[in-house]
Amino acid sequence: MVCAGATIIVEKAHASILLEEFKESHCHHCLHWTLGPVPCHQCSQVGFCTTLCRDESWASYHQYECGLLDLLYRCTRDVNTGQHGLLALRTILKAGKQKMSIEQAKSSACRSSVGMLFDSADYGTVYSLVGNTAQRSEADLFRRTIMAVYLTSFIQQGDGQEPDVGMATALLHLLQSYPCNAHEISHLAVPLPSEPCSQNQLLQLQQVRPCEVGAAIMPVVSLMNHSCNPNVVHVSYGDVMVVRVIRRILQGEEIFDNYGYHYATHDRKERQLKLGQQYFFRCYCQPCVKDWPLYGDTPKLDKRSDISDALVKDINDFKRLVCYFPEGPAKLEESVRLFTGYLDTIESDRSISLPVQEYIKVQEVLKHCFALLATLSPHLLV
Ligand SMILES: [Zn+2]
Ligand SMILES: [Zn+2]
Ligand SMILES: [Zn+2]
Structure with a gap:
């Protein structure tokens, strides 16, 4: 028997985002409030509680979104991608291009579900969370598809390449899953x-x-x-x-x-x-x-x-x-x-x-x- 008061799960977010209105008072990376934020080396759109958070953020995802945050925040309001759109994009950036292909994500998800290990840090674990695609209307799926393409275009800005279909497809998958699985950080x-x-x-x-103050994906808590x-x-x-x-x-x-x-x-x-x-x-x-x-x-x-x-x-x-x-x-x-x-x-x-x-x-x-x-x-x- 477990009594009231006991702590039974402690889970670090697989990915998280900070809401725009807290960008001057909270760390962009760990979402803790901070009195004297450490700036990014290259942009003025984010602040960090320590140089450790700044460096971890840069190595993991901020190098891809640096300079684009104001646009992305505007996108969550104007194009209505919402915080789940930003969170999905953050997840994909953290996963890196090598894990973005659907085949790789599926095989990783498979390993997570049949193996003994349910690993919060594994992109496949996040990918395996339910998205209720079959229950969604065509209009709903169409709207999420447009969002996925739009978000992909932000990250690809100016590189002159063909649209990254793999990235857009992975985003579309997460845009269905996050309304049911993402958690509010408050x-x-x-x-x-x-x-x-x-x-x-x-x-x-x-x-x-x-x-x-933000949103996060926590695969264990989502279970x-x-x-x-x-x-x-x-x-x-x-x-x-x-x-x-x-x-x-x-x-x-x-x-x-x-x-x-x-x-x-x-x-x-x-x-x-x-x-x-x-x-x-x-x-x-x-x-x-x-x-x-x-x-x-x-x-x-x-x-x-x-x-x-x-x-x-x-x-x-x-x-x-x-x-x-x-x-x-x-x-x-x-x-x-x-x-x-x-x-x-x-x-x-x-x-x-x-x-x-x-x-x-x-x-x-x-x-x-x-x-x-x-x-x-x-x-x-x-
Ligand atoms: Zn921090
Ligand atoms: Zn930056
Ligand atoms: Zn009930």
Whole structure:
């Protein structure tokens, strides 16, 4: 059995991109925030947290895109290739021309699927992720084909050669796969203490919002299926994803992620509609089968008022901790232990039938703890 709070996956992004609005505050390569960015040797469109990130980026992909970033960012807006277009292009540039041919990618994907090794760093592993081509309309495929050709033309600008069909084909494949498999990289944005807080006015947890800074492809994290009542949550340490448990997982039980539609915040009809449109499946998790209510209609824990009362006090203490940043972060792991204790107590009490509001609340606080720890952490070496 794995209890809430445990870390079960740590994965470095196969490829990642930084959103344009963060290019002056975050590292182009590892996506960590940085106070004094190190510039590229040749362009003024990117900044890095260290010379190591700059040199790794150059050797891997930046040598091909250097000087083109402003155009590529404009392309994501004007031609609507979106961040997945940029991420697909980054993946191809990292893979290098020798791995771009479909035959090579397929044989690499084959090795990944039949062999014992599922290697995040292997382009074939990324290539093997599902793209749902058969379920896509002709209009959808045509639009993605145009995007693939357009992005290829950027990289080939001025070389006078025939269009690189191999590159465009590989891009088209990833442009179908990434809407289902790419992950958002986000940090928590904490309001300044002077804004919402006073001794009597507590910060609302809703005010501490995730702020999307980029996107990444993580083949291992992508293996997790969806549940509207997930047992894990993932948080970004720059371009490293860490998956932590938020609900007890018994031996043999599947690990479930959430694809953005939780039972407490979206009703069953909306969840099924959105999951069908973006991911092409119907969800049969417990909240969907039993039609669990939204948070506001979920019963409270009447039988155990001792838990409810203690929880109210501890959550208020936690809000003060977040509010009076930066004294709080050192105590965040302490908060994780405190709140996972509540989950254990509720899960172990057979007289309690889930869902109850207190259980959902504790999970939300835990998610904030994990995200704050990730946002405030130094680089994770993976
Ligand atoms: Zn960096
Ligand atoms: Zn450059
Ligand atoms: Zn569901």
